Amino acid sequence: MSNLSTLSQPKRNVDIASQQETAWRQQGSLWSNLRQVCELLAIPAPATADDEDTLFQHVRYKAGQRIHRIGQAFDTLYIVNSGFVKTLHIDEFGNEQVLSFPMKGDILGIDGIHKQHYASEAVALSDCDMILVPYKTFAALGRIHCELEQAMFSVMSREIVREQMMISMLSALSAEAKVARFLTNLGERFSQMGYSGRSFNLRMTRQEIGSYLGLTLETVSRTLSALNELGMISVEQREINLLDTAALKSLRRLPPAKARNKVAEKVTALVNKNLLPQWNPELSTAIN
Amino acid sequence: MSNLSTLSQPKRNVDIASQQETAWRQQGSLWSNLRQVCELLAIPAPATADDEDTLFQHVRYKAGQRIHRIGQAFDTLYIVNSGFVKTLHIDEFGNEQVLSFPMKGDILGIDGIHKQHYASEAVALSDCDMILVPYKTFAALGRIHCELEQAMFSVMSREIVREQMMISMLSALSAEAKVARFLTNLGERFSQMGYSGRSFNLRMTRQEIGSYLGLTLETVSRTLSALNELGMISVEQREINLLDTAALKSLRRLPPAKARNKVAEKVTALVNKNLLPQWNPELSTAIN
DNA sequence: CGCCAATTTGAGTCCCATCAATATTTGTGG
């Protein structure tokens, strides 16, 4: 967090830089080249890139450490290499509002570009290894490698789409559906990272989950218990097992205990009749 | 309410282009140059730009017309020059979820960059004049004018921040606060466009407002009536007057209906007034 | 004028927040 000035030099001056690198390595820092960063972001690396041309510094954060603050002058983007993070707003009353739970491959700080000050706060949920991307380097790369500019727009567009999905979820779904989707989404993320998408443990508190989903921590806890009793998941503290991902994904609301069986029949009946072509936007618009 | 587009004067230099332009003009098309587009987006125009170098076509949409669909192949961005638009998601059950109400100076279609297909639907709420920006032109401009690339990142970042604010609002505020903020935000938008920020009329239905805010149309209607009775606004159908913007902005939750109706609730009323000077954020949090 | 969409308003219900008590886990220092 301290000497960011040294890393804004894209080109490495071998003699001096290698000394510094050794020093950084001792405190847990590493360097990644452009190809590695692109792979992490799941975007195609420019063929023209020289692996040693541009290097990006790693920085480690311990659980609980703040990565950037609201209002802080913006100059670098962060890419999560390992570990778990939360980003949040703090409203005029001091209440925290969790906005996202970035993990491996996610990028932080984009919201700072607009006003050149970070618009959100980022805090490490676990020990993290973050890659620093000075914004100036970021912008310069777009001009050097045309394909990269396209990829950078794509990454920002993806973030916008993700937030749109979040808005839809927040304003349309019941508490049970929110929690169910949260778990399945998390599972998919873990799968992509090479871990089990079925069995994992949460890195965040019920409070943080509730804030993220627009619920209270008690409702989150109760909902997890309910999903547990219904056999869709098993949960003990932060240890989660997804037992019926299909049911979780299609869950809209937990029917009142008396009618639970009936509604389940209805849904399956509709699906069988092809009236609910789920998760296919093309078809659902055709219905109108 | 209709034709604001006198500011876009087509410049013609080529013979072929002028023929086409005449044809387009007959169906209501005009052209804007890069400088005019930048002004509309409120970003600095590159000094190196030749006014005749790149021209952007206008297209008019009538109220109710669709501008782009979900899943449609993405190739152009749209900038609102005049008129009002709504963008929306359609979930797997066919329910509409309004995402934004773009107006003059707003950009549409960014969500299509990621997958090269639009992720949302855009519909004109009134007659509209839209400027077409082919995505290829957009990308090429960033490479030609370095300042523009920065501005384009900034515009996308601004969109991300806007959606973050939306997420915070959806998950933390009461129905009254949502409606109140919606109105004050609209007022500010109208002010920026040169209209009255105090007195305006809504271009969208209660249904659409409710979808946008995560409420039902009945709740929106009831809330507007309540704000009307409290003297914060006056509302008749879609005609809105903001009478106390300060109160609206700081509104968290309406006092319980009992306290409003029971005029002669003696001591308790006074106590409530002292302890709960409603729509005063400072004090109401101090109580918590 | 007549039709249909939009809006308003009412009555009843339920989901979720709130308040509260307890249990369990984590962290810390002696």
Added chain:
DNA sequence: CCACAAATATTGATGGGACTCAAATTGGCG
């Protein structure tokens, strides 16, 4: 290593805010 404190989770009881269902009214438009 244990004890104690603080943080985190679970579970219950209760009330209220927003949804649902329903009816009446208004306004727009062919």
